[in-house]
Amino acid sequence: MKRNLYIGIDGGATKTKVRIEDADGCLLTEAQSGPGTIRTNVSKAWYAIIDGIQTALHKIDLDLYDQTHHYHVGLGLAGTEVAESCEEFLSQAHPFASIALKSDAYTACLGAHQGKEGGIIIIGTGTIGLKIEKGVVTTVGGWGFPHDDEGSGAWLGMEAIRLTLESIDHRREPSDFSKAIFRHFKKDLDHMVTWSNQALPTHFAELAPIVVEYVKRKNPDAIHLVERAGVAIARTYDALVKQSTLPKLPVSLLGGLSHSIEPWLPKRIRTRCKPPQGDATQGAILMIKKSEGFIV
Known part of the structure; x- marks a missing residue:
């Protein structure tokens, strides 16, 4: 049976932060990569996100493309106010079991108040x-x-x-x-x-x-x-x-x-x-867990 892992992404204009937790909410690994905003370049944002996730996973001897885990990713990205960028971003093929996208401000607010x-x-x-x-x-x-x-x-x-x-x-x-x-x-x-x-x-x-x-x-x-x-x-x-x-x-x-x-x-x-009680990566994980019905 595949194990569920939850990935929180905070993608801004200068860098992308990655946090990965298990089903119990325990922190497994973190990493950073390049800019993750989708305002100007969706392809570069996807590259930074995948690169950051792989960097984080390799720290714990895992790989995004292995067959032993379901990866659920919540993304808080700068540039989501541009509807065309969101559509282009979500239309790209990806290796995740589930995905949820909101603004980096939204996930930051979720994290700051722990979903309240x-x-x-x-x-x-x-x-x-x-x-x-x-x-x-x-x-x-x-x-x-x-x-x-x-x-x-x-x-x-x-x-x-x-x-x-x-x-x-x-x-x-x-x-x-x-x-x-x-x-x-x-x-x-x-x-x-x-x-x-x-x-x-x-x-x-x-x-x-x-x-x-x-x-x-x-x-x-x-x-x-x-x-x-x-x-x-x-x-x-x-x-x-x-x-x-x-x-x-x-x-x-x-x-x-x-x-x-x-x-x-x-x-x-x-x-x-x-x-704040938490950061945007924690808020992104709260978001994906809620969207998939793992938390109420």
Whole structure:
């Protein structure tokens, strides 16, 4: 009799995380691979997912194509708001016994609240708010960059470029922060402008650590950017709460920049945010188990 194993996938713009559990919910292995977003390239996303799963399985001397296991996979992927990408992704042949696909924000929310009602705000390369309440999913933001994602890593990077260009042509006074951004491009204005016109959100987000570093150095320009990010995230929080029927909607802040932006949120929000109980890979496993009737 084949053994059931459950795979949780968290596929984002920069990396894909893999978690594999047995039927009792015991962690067997984990791994990471390349970007798993389906927004721009479905084939590359599938490659990253399979590569990550194989890497994880090989750690415990298993293989995705063996005949001794049923592999059930829950996928939380960035880019699911693009219907055509979802259709293309799900139309591909795969080796899994069952499959369930939702957004990475959805599975992150499931994991953060262990399948119970609640909300999340992800602050990473992009940003999105999402809540699950009485089985109904409500999202705020997350429409993509540059037309949305205010307060995200990509947005911080873009605003840092804008501020630096304004200092170069004397629309504002240069600061240690703007000089640091310019040094990142080896003080080559043509290179910086060309890069900015071609850069993807992940590229802009690579500048966010410079913003965070100069906030620590108390640079006014950098602080102004994270203050603006805090205002944007607060608007996302308020929009989630406004649409909730719960007396106190539990909300968790997630993503690589959440700890850097949280201090710049209003106190009323900071005191109500709750630490996540789990991550998006755990939420993806909860999702596939529920969709297959293994849990209620």
